[in-house]
Amino acid sequence: MRGALTRYRVLAYITGIWLLVLCGEMVYKYLLLDDSSTAPHWLFYIGQVHGLFYMLYLVFTIDLGIKARWQPMTTFLTCLAGTIPFLSFVFEHNRTREVKAAFGL
Numbered sequence: 150m151r152g153a154l155t156r157y158r159v160l161a162y163i164t165g166i167w168l169l170v171l172c173g174e175m176v177y178k179y180l181l182l183d184d185s186s187t188a189p190h191w192l193f194y195i196g197q198v199h200g201l202f203y204m205l206y207l208v209f210t211i212d213l214g215i216k217a218r219w220q221p222m223t224t225f226l227t228c229l230a231g232t233i234p235f236l237s238f239v240f241e242h243n244r245t246r247e248v249k250a251a252f253g254l
Contacts, residue, residue, distance in 0.1 A: 160206040161241035167199040
């Protein structure tokens with residue numbers, strides 16, 4: 150259980166940080182630039198990196214959800230938290246507290 154919780158926590162933070170970077174990239178590209186086609190090409194990879202980390206976040210969230218015997222809706226909402234800025238940090242804090250209390254970690 151401790152390993153699953155640690156993996157979930159690490160990926161929740163990484164996913165949350167990359168989502169914030171992605172939001173910053175989108176603000177820069179679509180609001181600050183006159184023409185989004187003039188944006189540096191490497192900005193494309195920010196979304197790709199976030200997507201890869203989000204897929205890992207999903208795997209580790211489902212793994213923890215199965216081990217902690219969460220309700221399906223709890224698992225679903227926790228998975229969804231990686232798509233809304235700052236929400237993965239809030240869910241990580243709440244789920245970590247719940248799992249530690251339930252399993253005496």
